[in-house]
Amino acid sequence: MTELDTVIHAPARLRVVATLATLDATDEITFPRLQQLLDMTAGNLSTHLRKLEDAGYVRMSKTHSGRKPVTYLALTTPGRRAFEDYTATLTALLKGSGT
Known part of the structure; x- marks a missing residue:
């Protein structure tokens, strides 16, 4: 049986990845x-984003809009693939078939 990806499996990170997966591959938020959207504190969200970025699942790009810093977020291609694998594994587990 394939294991669930522990980086994604944490509830807050799962919510982050699931939300980012709704964006087109070229879009950012x-x-x-x-x-x-997630109703999370900035500190909590930052902590989970850092773990996802360290795993190569999320890309963060920082820029400025005028004098104000802006951080854009998106799933990377490996992040999108990992989420697809995660959902397939979870579906198989829920159906009782394992993979």
Whole structure:
């Protein structure tokens, strides 16, 4: 039986990845918008994003809009693939078939 990806499996990180997976592969979302959608504190979201970034699942790009810093977030190709594998494994486990 294949194991669930422990990086994604943590509830908060699963919510982050699932939300980012709804974006087109070329789209990004700002940190405040993601924070609002997930109703998470900035510190909590940052901690989970760091783990996802360290795993290569999330890409963060920092820029400025005028004088204000802006952070954009997106799933990487490996992150999207890992989420697809995660959901396939979870589906198989729920059906009792394992993989």
